[in-house]
Amino acid sequence: MQFSPLIKELIDALKILPGVGTKSAQRMAFHLLERNRNGALRLSSVLHNAMEHIKHCEQCRTFCENALCEICANPKRQSSELLCVVESPQDVLAVEQTLEFKGRYFVLMGHLSPIDGIGPADIGLDQLEQILQAGGISEVILATNPTVEGAATAHYIAQMCKVHTIQASRIAHGVPVGGELEFIDGNTLTHAFSGRRVI
Amino acid sequence: MQFSPLIKELIDALKILPGVGTKSAQRMAFHLLERNRNGALRLSSVLHNAMEHIKHCEQCRTFCENALCEICANPKRQSSELLCVVESPQDVLAVEQTLEFKGRYFVLMGHLSPIDGIGPADIGLDQLEQILQAGGISEVILATNPTVEGAATAHYIAQMCKVHTIQASRIAHGVPVGGELEFIDGNTLTHAFSGRRVI
Numbered sequence: 573m574q575f576s577p578l579i580k581e582l583i584d585a586l587k588i589l590p591g592v593g594t595k596s597a598q599r600m601a602f603h604l605l606e607r608n609r610n611g612a613l614r615l616s617s618v619l620h621n622a623m624e625h626i627k628h629c630e631q632c633r634t635f636c637e638n639a640l641c642e643i644c645a646n647p648k649r650q651s652s653e654l655l656c657v658v659e660s661p662q663d664v665l666a667v668e669q670t671l672e673f674k675g676r677y678f679v680l681m682g683h684l685s686p687i688d689g690i691g692p693a694d695i696g697l698d699q700l701e702q703i704l705q706a707g708g709i710s711e712v713i714l715a716t717n718p719t720v721e722g723a724a725t726a727h728y729i730a731q732m733c734k735v736h737t738i739q740a741s742r743i744a745h746g747v748p749v750g751g752e753l754e755f756i757d758g759n760t761l762t763h764a765f766s767g768r769r770v771i
Numbered sequence: 772m773q774f775s776p777l778i779k780e781l782i783d784a785l786k787i788l789p790g791v792g793t794k795s796a797q798r799m800a801f802h803l804l805e806r807n808r809n810g811a812l813r814l815s816s817v818l819h820n821a822m823e824h825i826k827h828c829e830q831c832r833t834f835c836e837n838a839l840c841e842i843c844a845n846p847k848r849q850s851s852e853l854l855c856v857v858e859s860p861q862d863v864l865a866v867e868q869t870l871e872f873k874g875r876y877f878v879l880m881g882h883l884s885p886i887d888g889i890g891p892a893d894i895g896l897d898q899l900e901q902i903l904q905a906g907g908i909s910e911v912i913l914a915t916n917p918t919v920e921g922a923a924t925a926h927y928i929a930q931m932c933k934v935h936t937i938q939a940s941r942i943a944h945g946v947p948v949g950g951e952l953e954f955i956d957g958n959t960l961t962h963a964f965s966g967r968r969v970i
Contacts, residue, residue, distance in 0.1 A: 575834075581820075590798055602834075606880065615815075616814075620816075622777050622804070635801075
């Protein structure tokens, strides 16, 4: 005996969520059926709406439902000469939460990864090229992740900036604030030493 | 800056899933938007379908989309004189997977819990009463969970069986097969001793 076809279908459909296996999907399905049918109906309609209407911001490529995202639609931000390049919309949020950066963004929605067939066009570098060409940018801050792919992507974009004689900078890598030296990996510590500043 | 209103709505809607907090919901939302819009649209329609069409089996109260579930619609199972009472549809699946039990089921969809205002009518005991009254049952196997509420529920149903002079039995509690004695809690071990059998 197994669950009825529709319940099985629901469990299978829930398994597309990241980090959700058969057992979690079962738990979710029965939780919704027993306790929160209205919530589930709402989730169903919001999911449909979101998938149909959320597209990329025409300027910075982040996810939004309008032609331009909140930041790109803000004339104050758009007059800035700083452009921060990040890998994902979540990274934009992380940078915004520091309240330190008041410039524009460009969201790659990924990183260069030739082994997965992801080239410059797939992460919107032709669009970035146009932005650099249009002028008005004095510095590009490369805030891609400190991984091999992130570093390679940063390097590639830095080369593009050179062509347009725009300054490119990379965010600092080093010991996280509040971290303890003895638990920091050697690679990070090397970065921390080579990036030391005179005080 | 925050995510756009529709993305925020999607993240909030995903948080109704059990075990999903803000961070997981964000991860889910962006995963679906970036990698699996078709899967998400399918999930949306299956969710809607399931919430609209899945109801309780008229006889055993488990979840199914037809009037009777697979087991209740099977005449072979319905001719059995054994009735197994469990707390949830997942428990039915667990018992079925042993391939040992060939009788009927009754699914309480919960347990007695006066402190939460859950009385006999809320777990379908009036319906169970009718089944016992209708005859054809010789033994009720109480397979509720070995918790205080599960035991109280089993005791209550055993009293109902007594009224109809139907034998009631409780599944054995003891050391799980493959378990090690030194790691078993005292309560379980007490049950194991009091339930010992002559070999």
